[in-house]
Amino acid sequence: MPLRLDTASPEFKARFTAFLGTKREVSQDVAQAVARIIDDVRARGDDALIDFSRQFDRVDLGALGIRVTDTEIDAAEKAADPAAREALAFAHERIRSHHQRQLPESGRYVDAAGVELGHRWTAVDAVGLYVPGGTAAYPSSVLMNAVPAKVAGVKRVVMVVPAPDGQINPLVLAAAKLAGVDEVYRVGGAQAVAALAYGTQTIAPVAKIVGPGNAYVAAAKRHVFGTVGIDMVAGPSEVLVIADGAQNPDWIAADLLAQAEHDTAAQSILMTDDAALADAVVYAVERQLTMLPRRDIAAASWAEFGAVIKLKSLDEAPALADRIAPEHLEIMAADAEALAERIHHAGAIFLGAHTPEAIGDYVGGSNHVLPTARSARFSSGLSVLDFMKRTSILKCGPEQLRALGPAAIALGEAEGLSAHARSVAIRLNL
Amino acid sequence: MPLRLDTASPEFKARFTAFLGTKREVSQDVAQAVARIIDDVRARGDDALIDFSRQFDRVDLGALGIRVTDTEIDAAEKAADPAAREALAFAHERIRSHHQRQLPESGRYVDAAGVELGHRWTAVDAVGLYVPGGTAAYPSSVLMNAVPAKVAGVKRVVMVVPAPDGQINPLVLAAAKLAGVDEVYRVGGAQAVAALAYGTQTIAPVAKIVGPGNAYVAAAKRHVFGTVGIDMVAGPSEVLVIADGAQNPDWIAADLLAQAEHDTAAQSILMTDDAALADAVVYAVERQLTMLPRRDIAAASWAEFGAVIKLKSLDEAPALADRIAPEHLEIMAADAEALAERIHHAGAIFLGAHTPEAIGDYVGGSNHVLPTARSARFSSGLSVLDFMKRTSILKCGPEQLRALGPAAIALGEAEGLSAHARSVAIRLNL
Numbered sequence: 049m050p051l052r053l054d055t056a057s058p059e060f061k062a063r064f065t066a067f068l069g070t071k072r073e074v075s076q077d078v079a080q081a082v083a084r085i086i087d088d089v090r091a092r093g094d095d096a097l098i099d100f101s102r103q104f105d106r107v108d109l110g111a112l113g114i115r116v117t118d119t120e121i122d123a124a125e126k127a128a129d130p131a132a133r134e135a136l137a138f139a140h141e142r143i144r145s146h147h148q149r150q151l152p153e154s155g156r157y158v159d160a161a162g163v164e165l166g167h168r169w170t171a172v173d174a175v176g177l178y179v180p181g182g183t184a185a186y187p188s189s190v191l192m193n194a195v196p197a198k199v200a201g202v203k204r205v206v207m208v209v210p211a212p213d214g215q216i217n218p219l220v221l222a223a224a225k226l227a228g229v230d231e232v233y234r235v236g237g238a239q240a241v242a243a244l245a246y247g248t249q250t251i252a253p254v255a256k257i258v259g260p261g262n263a264y265v266a267a268a269k270r271h272v273f274g275t276v277g278i279d280m281v282a283g284p285s286e287v288l289v290i291a292d293g294a295q296n297p298d299w300i301a302a303d304l305l306a307q308a309e310h311d312t313a314a315q316s317i318l319m320t321d322d323a324a325l326a327d328a329v330v331y332a333v334e335r336q337l338t339m340l341p342r343r344d345i346a347a348a349s350w351a352e353f354g355a356v357i358k359l360k361s362l363d364e365a366p367a368l369a370d371r372i373a374p375e376h377l378e379i380m381a382a383d384a385e386a387l388a389e390r391i392h393h394a395g396a397i398f399l400g401a402h403t404p405e406a407i408g409d410y411v412g413g414s415n416h417v418l419p420t421a422r423s424a425r426f427s428s429g430l431s432v433l434d435f436m437k438r439t440s441i442l443k444c445g446p447e448q449l450r451a452l453g454p455a456a457i458a459l460g461e462a463e464g465l466s467a468h469a470r471s472v473a474i475r476l477n478l
Numbered sequence: 479m480p481l482r483l484d485t486a487s488p489e490f491k492a493r494f495t496a497f498l499g500t501k502r503e504v505s506q507d508v509a510q511a512v513a514r515i516i517d518d519v520r521a522r523g524d525d526a527l528i529d530f531s532r533q534f535d536r537v538d539l540g541a542l543g544i545r546v547t548d549t550e551i552d553a554a555e556k557a558a559d560p561a562a563r564e565a566l567a568f569a570h571e572r573i574r575s576h577h578q579r580q581l582p583e584s585g586r587y588v589d590a591a592g593v594e595l596g597h598r599w600t601a602v603d604a605v606g607l608y609v610p611g612g613t614a615a616y617p618s619s620v621l622m623n624a625v626p627a628k629v630a631g632v633k634r635v636v637m638v639v640p641a642p643d644g645q646i647n648p649l650v651l652a653a654a655k656l657a658g659v660d661e662v663y664r665v666g667g668a669q670a671v672a673a674l675a676y677g678t679q680t681i682a683p684v685a686k687i688v689g690p691g692n693a694y695v696a697a698a699k700r701h702v703f704g705t706v707g708i709d710m711v712a713g714p715s716e717v718l719v720i721a722d723g724a725q726n727p728d729w730i731a732a733d734l735l736a737q738a739e740h741d742t743a744a745q746s747i748l749m750t751d752d753a754a755l756a757d758a759v760v761y762a763v764e765r766q767l768t769m770l771p772r773r774d775i776a777a778a779s780w781a782e783f784g785a786v787i788k789l790k791s792l793d794e795a796p797a798l799a800d801r802i803a804p805e806h807l808e809i810m811a812a813d814a815e816a817l818a819e820r821i822h823h824a825g826a827i828f829l830g831a832h833t834p835e836a837i838g839d840y841v842g843g844s845n846h847v848l849p850t851a852r853s854a855r856f857s858s859g860l861s862v863l864d865f866m867k868r869t870s871i872l873k874c875g876p877e878q879l880r881a882l883g884p885a886a887i888a889l890g891e892a893e894g895l896s897a898h899a900r901s902v903a904i905r906l907n908l
Contacts, residue, residue: 129892131888131892132888132889132891132892134885134888135884135885135886135888135889135892136889139885142882146595149587157579159575159576159843163843164829165576165843165844170823172855172856173823173855186893187892187893188889219892255855255856270700270703273700273703273711274710274711274713274851276856277853277856277857280704281703281704283704298904299901299904299905302897302901302904303901305900305901306895306897306900308897309895309897309898310895336897336900339900340896340900341894341896342894342896342897346897388871392600392601392603392869393603393867393869395869395870397870397871397872398872398873399594399872399873400873400874400875401905402876402878402879402905403872403874404879405901406886406890406898406899406901407872407874407879407882407886407902408870408872409886409889409890410885410886410889410890410898411885411886411889412595412872412874412882413589413593413595413872414595414597414870414871418870419867421704423704423707424867424869425602425603425685426706426707426867427707428868429868429870431868433863437823437854437856437857438858438859438861439823439824439825439827439854439858440825440826440827440838440845440848441818441826441827441829441844442827442829442837442838442842442843443828443829443830443833444830444832444837444842446832448832449833449834452837452841453837454565455564455565455569455840455841456565456837456839456841458561458564458565459562459565459566459569459617459618459839459841460836460839460840461562462559462561462562462617462649463616463617463618464771464772465736465739465740466770466772467735467736467739467766467770467772467776468736468739468839468840469836470732470735470736470769470770471729471732471735471736471835471836472834472836472837474728474729474732475729475831475832475834
C-alpha cells in the first residue's frame with residue numbers, strides 16, 4: 049500500500065519530511081571499478097572496448113565491428129514496426145519544431161560609457177549520446193537527446209548503445225537515423241563513456257556527453273566531467289498529481305501507474321483536498337494494476353514509494369509541491385493555471401485533465417529529459433541551450449579605457465595582482 | 479623560455495598537438511579523503527566543521543563562531559581601503575547592470591494543433607558561494623559570483639570562506655556586503671562544501687554551489703553534484719592574444735604577464751603573423767618581468783607554459799584558436815571583428831588594443847568566471863541563467879489529445895510501456 053498522509057494530522061510535518069528523505073536508489077559505489085575501466089580504455093583504446101564488450105555484453109566486436117554500419121541501420125529501419133516508425137516521425141517533427149524556438153539570440157550593445165558588450169552563442173562541435181541497451185532502450189529518448197543537439201547545430205552527434213548478445217533494438221536505430229545521428233557505436237557502460245571522452249582508434253572524442261544510464265554510466269560521466277561536459281546524472285523518475293474532487297479517479301490512477309511502471313524506484317504521488325477522490329484513486333490503482341503487463345514493477349513502485357496526500361485545501365499544494373520538486377507535475381483542477389503559477393520547482397507541468405504526462409513523454413514536443421530526484425530545485429530539462437555555449441564579448445576604445453581603467457588598476461593593486469593593474473596603466477601612460 | 483612554434487615548420491602540426499596535450503595541473507587524487515570529510519560533516523554537523531577548521535585553518539570556530547556576524551562585516555567594510563571600496567562599488571554597478579540584461583523571458587504559445595507549450599524561468603532558492611582564503615581571496619570574484627545570483631532573484635546567497643589563523647580579507651567581506659550576500663560562514667575546504675550541500679545545525683543547506691577552490695574543494699563539488707547543482711570545476715587560467723604586426727609589443731607583454739602572474743599553472747599564448755613582433759614581445763616580457771612583485775610566479779608560468787606561435791597569416795588563427803578554446807581571447811588586429819566571427823570556442827573575447835583582459839576581470843561588466851582548460855568547447859561563463867531553472871509547460875484540451883494521442887499510444891506500446899499507452903487511451907475511450 050502507498051503511504052497515506054493528511055495535512056490535518058499533527059504528525060504530518062514530520063512524516064512529510066521523512067517521506068522527502070526516503071532513498072529510492074541503493075547507491076552503488078562503483079567509482080573505483082569505473083576509474084579502472086576508464087584508465088584501461090585510455091591506455092588500450094579499441095582493444096579495451098572489445099574486451100569489455102565481450103565480458104559485459106557477450107558480444108565479439110572484433111568480429112562484428114565497433115561501428116554500426118549504415119547498411120545495418122537501414123536494415124533495422126526496415127525491420128521496425130511501420131506504425132511505430134510513423135509515430136516516431138510524428139513525434140520527431142513536433143519535437144524539432146518546439147526546440148527550434150529555443151535557439152538563443154546573440155547580441156551586442158553599447159552602454160552609456162561607450163563600452164561595447166555582447167555575447168555570441170555557438171554550437172558544441174561534437175556530442176556523445178549514451179543510449180541504454182536491453183529493456184530500457186527507448187527510441188523516444190534518442191529523439192529527445194539528439195533532436196535538440198541537431199537543432200543547436202551540433203555537427204557530429206555520436207550515439208553509443210550496448211549490444212547485449214549482439215542485439216540492438218531496431219527502433220532505436222530507426223530513431224537515430226530519423227534524428228540525424230551521425231555515427232553509432234555498439235558499446236555501452238563506463239567503457240563507452242571513456243571512449244567518448246578520450247577517443248579510441250575508431251571513436252573520435254566528443255566535447256559533451258548526454259543521456260541516461262546505469263550506476264556505472266553515471267559514475268563514468270561524473271569521472272570525465274571537466275574533460276567533457278555532461279548533462280545531469282538522472283535518478284529514478286517521479287510524478288506528482290494535484291487534483292481536485294471533480295477529477296476522474298481512473299484517469300489519475302492510469303497516470304500514477306504510467307510513472308510506476310518505469311522502475312521499482314519510480315515514485316507516484318497524489319495530492320488532493322478530496323478524501324473520497326483519494327480513496328477512489330487508491331482503489332482504481334489496485335484494479336488497473338491487474339491489467340498491466342508490467343504489473344510487478346508498477347505494484348512494487350506504488351507499494352514502496354507511492355503516496356497519497358490529503359490536503360485541507362489545494363491552497364496547501366504549492367508549498368508542498370516545491371519541497372518535492374517533482375520531475376513531472378500534473379495539475380488536474382479547476383484553477384490549474386493559478387496553482388501552477390505558485391509552484392516554482394518542477395521539471396515539467398502538465399495542465400488540465402487532458403494532458404497526461406505520457407503525451408509529454410512522446411509527442412507533446414517539449415523535452416522528456418527532466419530533472420529527477422528533487423533536482424528541479426536547481427536544474428532544468430534538456431534543451432537546445434545544453435548543446436550551445438556563450439562567448440562574451442567586450443570592446444573598449446581609448447576613451448572607455450580612460451573611464452574604466454582607474455577602477456581596474458585600483459582593484460588589481462588591492463588584490464595584489466600588479467601585472468593586472470599594469471596591463472591597464474601601460475595603455476594610459478600611467 | 480616559452481615554447482616557440484611556427485606554422486611554416488613541417489613539425490608544427492605534431493608540436494601544436496603535443497602543446498595542447500600539456501598537463502598544467504598535477505591532478506591530486508583526493509577523492510577518498512574528501513569522501514571521508516563529507517561523511518563526517520553529514521554525521522556530526524557543526525562539530526565536524528569546528529574540528530576540521532582547527533586542523534586545517536588553525537582557528538577555533540567553537541570560540542569565534544561559525545557565522546561571521548553583521549558587526550564583523552561592517553567593521554571589515556570600514557577597515558577596507560577606501561579607494562578599493564570605491565572601485566568595488568563602481569565595478570558592482572557595471573556588473574549588475576550588464577547581468578540585468580541576461581534575465582530570460584518566460585513564454586507560452588499555441589501551436590497549429592492547438593497544443594499550448596511554454597516554459598517558465600524561476601530562480602534557485604538558495605545558493606552557496608565558495609570563496610578561497612589566503613592569497614587567492616579575490617573580492618572581485620565575490621561580485622562576479624554573487625551579483626548574477628542576486629540579479630536572478632536568489633533569495634538566499636550564502637558565502638563560505640576559510641579563515642586561516644582567524645583572518646578573512648576585509649575587502650572580501652566588503653564585497654559580500656555590497657553584492658547583497660545574505661550569510662557568511664568562516665569555513666573552507668571540502669567541509670564547507672559538505673555543509674552547503676547537506677546542512678549542519680548552523681548552516682541550512684543550499685540547492686547550488688558555485689565558486690573556485692583548490693583540489694579538495696573541486697573534488698567535494700564533484701562528490702555532491704546531483705544532491706546540489708554545481709558550476710564548472712575551474713582549472714588554471716589562460717589567455718590567447720592574436721596580434722598583427724602593427725601592435726605595441728609592450729602592451730601585449732603586459733597582458734601575457736597579467737595572465738601569468740595568477741598561478742604557475744596559468745598559460746599565456748601569443749599568435750602573430752609578424753616575426754619581429756613575436757621577438758619584440760618575448761623581449762618585452764623578459765624586461766617587464768623584472769618589475770613585477772609576482773615575478774617568480776609569472777616567470778615560472780611563462781617559462782613552462784607560455785607559447786609564441788608565428789603564423790604565415792592571421793587567416794590561420796581561428797582554426798588554431800578553436801583548438802586551444804582559450805578562457806580569454808584578446809584580438810589586437812586591424813580585422814579583429816572578422817577574426818572573432820570565425821572563432822567558435824572561447825570563454826570571452828576582448829576586441830582591439832584598448833581592451834586588456836584585466837578590464838574584463840574587474841569593471842567591464844561581463845563575468846570573469848569563464849570556462850578554463852579547453853572547456854569553452856562545451857561550456858559558458860557564469861551568467862544569470864546559472865542561478866535559474868526552466869519549467870516546461872504543456873496543455874492539451876480534448877481535441878488536442880485526440881490528435882496527438884494515437885501516436886503516443888503507438889510509441890508507448892512499442893517501448894513496452896503499456897501503462898503509458900493506457901493513460902492516454904483511457905481518456906479517449908480506446
